[in-house]
Amino acid sequence: MATCSTGRASAGTTFCADLIAIGRLALLAMVMLAATSPAAGAADNTLSALDEQCLGCHSVEGMKMKLANGETLSLHVDGAAFAKSVHNLIGCAVCHRDVTLENHPPLKKKIASLRENSLALAKICSTCHAAIFKQYEGSIHAVLQRAGSPGAPICTDCHAPHAVMSKSAYDAASGAPCSGCHDPVFKAYAGSVHGEAALGCANCHRAHDVNPATTGEQLKNACLGCHEGTLSSHKAWLPNAERHFDAVSCPACHSPTAKRKVDLRLYDAVAKERVVEKAGVPQFESRARSADAKGLGLDALALQSLLLEFNREGAPKQTTLRGRLEVTTGAEAHQLAPKAKAIQDCATCHRRGADPFQSVTVSIVGADGRPVRYDAQQGVLNSMISVDSVGGFYAIGGTRIEVLDMLFVLALLIGIAVPVGHLTLTWLFRRTAKRIGGREDS
Numbered sequence: 001m002a003t004c005s006t007g008r009a010s011a012g013t014t015f016c017a018d019l020i021a022i023g024r025l026a027l028l029a030m031v032m033l034a035a036t037s038p039a040a041g042a043a044d045n046t047l048s049a050l051d052e053q054c055l056g057c058h059s060v061e062g063m064k065m066k067l068a069n070g071e072t073l074s075l076h077v078d079g080a081a082f083a084k085s086v087h088n089l090i091g092c093a094v095c096h097r098d099v100t101l102e103n104h105p106p107l108k109k110k111i112a113s114l115r116e117n118s119l120a121l122a123k124i125c126s127t128c129h130a131a132i133f134k135q136y137e138g139s140i141h142a143v144l145q146r147a148g149s150p151g152a153p154i155c156t157d158c159h160a161p162h163a164v165m166s167k168s169a170y171d172a173a174s175g176a177p178c179s180g181c182h183d184p185v186f187k188a189y190a191g192s193v194h195g196e197a198a199l200g201c202a203n204c205h206r207a208h209d210v211n212p213a214t215t216g217e218q219l220k221n222a223c224l225g226c227h228e229g230t231l232s233s234h235k236a237w238l239p240n241a242e243r244h245f246d247a248v249s250c251p252a253c254h255s256p257t258a259k260r261k262v263d264l265r266l267y268d269a270v271a272k273e274r275v276v277e278k279a280g281v282p283q284f285e286s287r288a289r290s291a292d293a294k295g296l297g298l299d300a301l302a303l304q305s306l307l308l309e310f311n312r313e314g315a316p317k318q319t320t321l322r323g324r325l326e327v328t329t330g331a332e333a334h335q336l337a338p339k340a341k342a343i344q345d346c347a348t349c350h351r352r353g354a355d356p357f358q359s360v361t362v363s364i365v366g367a368d369g370r371p372v373r374y375d376a377q378q379g380v381l382n383s384m385i386s387v388d389s390v391g392g393f394y395a396i397g398g399t400r401i402e403v404l405d406m407l408f409v410l411a412l413l414i415g416i417a418v419p420v421g422h423l424t425l426t427w428l429f430r431r432t433a434k435r436i437g438g439r440e441d442s
């Protein structure tokens, strides 16, 4: 770090980490001085002479240029907004090192497209905000951006580069910046318990390391992080609440008007994690499609042959299925209601032909971390053929495993008479489930 390297970034900017660090310290010192000096208010919104010169041209409304691909690049910068922004002390030249009063106009560099221009210029942000850039790098947004998705957000899609405001200025009520791209989710969310409590999207998904929603534990952990004691409060009425928390998503009970469905996830019983699609050679969809010759959705036999395909390599029965009850759409996942409306009635799920079990998908984790789903027929949950493969998932009454139905009724009867009987019953359920479904416990 002692030498000052001058690597050329694609924006044409050259940086030196040490200089930036020193520059940043100096900046912070200036900020602090400004805050303590009597003229603080004035210093805050004053621009340097150089910045004023740049703005002499660039504050002209409607200033723009046509790119070779036909798009229009706006060259207008709102000077007043910039003066009020957190970066007012940085100055134009720090972020735009390749353009000076002397070398333009006209511009020498070729700008291929708006997106290219944004991608190149936004690189500057990470030189001063390295820790945030690192978080962002691992997010689903960054993964999609690297894969070439034109709609995936980069720093400047969420932070207008010339009007960056402090964290405290984010207004949860407008849903910005997330709502700009996820409007259906925002609309559904606005009327929920959390929307009304003025929580923003980042409270659950975080702002920079946004993970795919249905893989991993990020969201469940966020819920449990704010709602301490949730597991024990559910245990008071819900037998084996841990199992329910694993096999039923929180919105499946807390979004009372949502349509629910079962997702059977390919699961690696040896590695004890969900199966991830091999990068570069996606196989899931093509295998599912060829197993489902009629295109009606996987039936029990097709599901079995799909699993056989995935079990060709590795230990026998290494790839199994794990069921999860979830809501059907992303919008529904956000319509969480007050607790009095949550689903408590066991029969919503534990009843023959219960609604949530009428719609079934099979899924794998795609290369970008989001699930890839394929429709299955409702019968796969009941068929004796697939008892073995869906053995990791049963819901008493929801399927045809009748001994469990009987045990369930028994559980309710005894449960009412002797509430302390839960442990024995859970044990009994486990044993029976093992015998019938060959299901392994985690």
Ligand code: HEC
Binding pocket: 050, 053, 054, 055, 056, 057, 058, 065, 075, 092, 093, 096, 099, 100, 101, 104, 105, 106, 107, 117
């Ligand atoms: C004399 C008017 C004028 C001044 C002063 C001026 N610019 Fe420009 N600037 C332009 C014009 C015109 C263009 C469009 C280039 C073209 O048409 O060739 C431009 C383009 C740009 C671009 C767009 C290209 C890109 O990299 O995305 C940036 C950034 C820019 N100027 C920054 C600055 C900065 C920073 C300053 C102050 C150091 C400044 N300009 C001063 C007129 C000016």
Ligand code: HEC
Binding pocket: 051, 054, 055, 058, 073, 074, 075, 076, 077, 082, 087, 090, 091, 092, 093, 094, 095, 096, 117, 118, 119, 121, 122, 124, 156, 161, 162
């Ligand atoms: C914190 C870094 C930063 C500062 C400070 C900054 N800019 Fe920018 N500027 C950017 C980024 C990033 C973009 C690319 C925006 C995008 O994606 O379109 C940009 C784009 C531009 C453009 C091209 C038009 C556009 O909106 O894309 C002009 C012109 C420009 N800046 C001028 C200025 C002037 C003049 C100043 C000072 C008043 C300034 N910039 C200060 C980061 C900065």
Ligand code: HEC
Binding pocket: 125, 126, 129, 132, 133, 136, 141, 153, 154, 155, 156, 157, 158, 159, 167, 170, 176, 177, 178, 202, 203, 207, 208
């Ligand atoms: C998907 C939208 C989004 C993207 C992309 C994004 N941010 Fe943010 N950022 C936010 C939101 C929302 C907040 C404020 C809320 C919060 O932190 O909870 C924030 C806060 C910040 C903060 C101040 C608060 C903190 O956490 O320290 C900085 C600095 C920041 N972002 C920089 C960046 C940089 C640099 C990038 C690109 C590497 C980036 N952001 C990309 C949405 C985004």
Ligand code: HEC
Binding pocket: 024, 027, 028, 086, 087, 090, 094, 095, 122, 124, 125, 126, 127, 128, 129, 155, 156, 159, 161, 164, 165, 166, 167, 168
């Ligand atoms: C030259 C260094 C530098 C560059 C480049 C830079 N920033 Fe900053 N940024 C700062 C400083 C200094 C602050 C104010 C002090 C702080 O909170 O760290 C700040 C503050 C912020 C904040 C508000 C932080 C808060 O705590 O509320 C956000 C958001 C932010 N920057 C985003 C960006 C984005 C987006 C870019 C790229 C367009 C960028 N920054 C480029 C130095 C920089």
Ligand code: HEC
Binding pocket: 140, 141, 144, 149, 151, 152, 153, 154, 157, 158, 177, 178, 179, 180, 181, 182, 201, 202, 205, 206, 207, 210, 211, 212, 213, 214, 370
């Ligand atoms: C510039 C547009 C844009 C902005 C702004 C944006 N996103 Fe995204 N986001 C996308 C795109 C595109 C995808 C991938 C397609 C999809 O799943 O909707 C995505 C995916 C996601 C996913 C994963 C979805 C899944 O299927 O698992 C989550 C979660 C997410 N965004 C949350 C957020 C949050 C929270 C914010 C605000 C901090 C935000 N997004 C801001 C464009 C955006």
Ligand code: HEC
Binding pocket: 175, 178, 179, 182, 185, 186, 189, 194, 199, 200, 201, 202, 203, 204, 205, 213, 214, 219, 249, 250, 251, 326, 327, 329, 330, 331, 333, 334
């Ligand atoms: C209270 C926590 C919470 C908040 C706040 C929240 N979400 Fe979500 N989000 C979730 C959960 C839970 C899921 C579904 C996960 C699952 O099915 O397991 C989800 C899923 C998503 C998805 C994926 C949807 C799909 O189609 O699969 C996106 C995109 C998303 N959220 C964006 C947002 C946006 C934008 C906001 C703000 C308007 C927001 N979320 C606020 C918890 C939250």
Ligand code: HEC
Binding pocket: 220, 223, 224, 227, 229, 230, 233, 234, 238, 244, 245, 248, 249, 250, 251, 252, 253, 254, 339, 340, 342, 343, 344
């Ligand atoms: C089987 C359905 C079901 C599942 C699954 C479920 N809940 Fe609940 N939850 C309820 C019901 C019913 C209540 C209301 C209980 C009452 O009023 O005593 C409740 C109450 C709550 C409350 C209110 C306060 C409290 O602790 O009692 C919170 C917070 C909560 N749940 C969060 C969660 C989270 C987080 C998850 C996922 C990890 C989750 N719930 C999963 C049905 C469920």
Ligand code: HEC
Binding pocket: 193, 194, 197, 199, 203, 204, 219, 220, 222, 223, 224, 226, 227, 250, 251, 254, 336, 337, 338, 339, 340
């Ligand atoms: C940032 C903290 C935070 C996170 C994360 C969070 N919540 Fe909440 N939750 C709240 C607040 C605040 C309220 C409204 C006040 C209250 O009722 O406790 C609330 C209310 C609720 C209620 C209604 C409680 C009642 O008494 O009627 C339920 C149910 C709930 N949340 C479930 C969830 C679920 C499920 C998740 C995850 C998907 C989650 N929460 C994530 C803070 C959070």
Ligand code: HEC
Binding pocket: 237, 238, 239, 240, 243, 244, 247, 248, 252, 253, 325, 343, 344, 345, 346, 347, 348, 349, 350, 392, 393, 394, 395, 396, 411, 426, 429, 430
């Ligand atoms: C929203 C749907 C839903 C509701 C409501 C629900 N359950 Fe369940 N329950 C499930 C699912 C799905 C499983 C399967 C878990 C598995 O096999 O991994 C399950 C499993 C069980 C098990 C077996 C747990 C074990 O030890 O393996 C019992 C016992 C049970 N539920 C009892 C109840 C009772 C009693 C109620 C009402 C107080 C209830 N459930 C409410 C969906 C639900």
